[in-house]
Amino acid sequence: MIKRSFHITLYLLVLLLSACDFIESFEGEEDKGKMIARVYDSYLFEADIQNVLPSDLSKDDSASFVQNYINVWAKNQLMIYKAEFNLTDDDKRFEEQIRNYRNDLLKFAFLQKYVDDRLDTAITDAQIKEYYRDNEDDFQLKENILRMRYISVPVDAPNIDELKKLFRTRDSSKQEALLDYALSYARNFSLEDTSWMSFNQFRKLIPIQAYNQQEFLSKNSYLELESQGLMYLVSIAEYKIKDNTSPLLYVRNIIRNILLNKRRLDLIADLEKNLLSDAIKKKEFETYDE
Secondary structure, rough: HHHHHHHHHHHHHHHHHHHOOHHHHOHHHHHHOEEEEEOOOOEEEEEHOOOOOOOOOOHHHHHHHHHHHHHHHHHHHHHHHHHHHHHHOOOOOOHHHHHHHHHHHHHHHHHHHHHHHHHOOOOOOOHHHHHHHHHHHOOOOOEEEEEEEEEEEEEOOOOHHHHHHHHHHOOOOHHHHHHHHHHHHHHHEEEOOOEEEEEEEEEEHHHOOOHHHHHHHHHOOOOEEEEOEEEEEEEEEEEEEOOEEEOOOHHEEEHHHHHHHHHHHHHHHHHHHHHHHHHHHHHOOOOOOO
């Protein structure tokens, strides 16, 4: 009760001083514009809202946004006020949590800068291949994947029969004509089959029906189909079934990130080790027998 009486007395004193010298109390707030709302001794000014108000709202939407912002602000202030008067001093001891949180932020920022300044991000193809060979069992496919070329054009596009011939041939001298056609008439296309994709990604590009993915892949190396006014031509160059080893190209970026992360961890481990050894040498860190 004594603590609460003290808080209430202090609060009444603040109100009394504010009432006696209201204008002087807000001399430093003139640049914030007019006062919009008040909750006890907390105030919301016009500038506070202008700083967060989106510029592309209509008049009605702006009014709705402002009213909602005021209500949210008021609820927060009321919650804080009630917490101050209803929580015990033990309940409000956040100093240790705040200190730990600040320390964690400092350590994170320091480690981030330390690693960024020293990390060698150059990963060679040889290093990626070596890691892949040494850890093939870690790269088992979780889904079916494939490499393919495709093109989709409107069904009324000109010379579709010629397009089919150009698409199916592997004659390099015909590829320029195929690319010209694709650039002129295709809705979507990829004439290179060097990239792997999952079967689910494939289905998003090509409107197929396949209840058994493995059976579909084994029976379809070339497809022609029509859907919603478009003609699709597809040539599947290669496929891999899940639970087999992933092709190196499919996991290349994953391996690169693994190697980079290992370098990061090694840098941090070296830093921590050097920090301790240097501190011991300089007598900045000591331990004492119990």
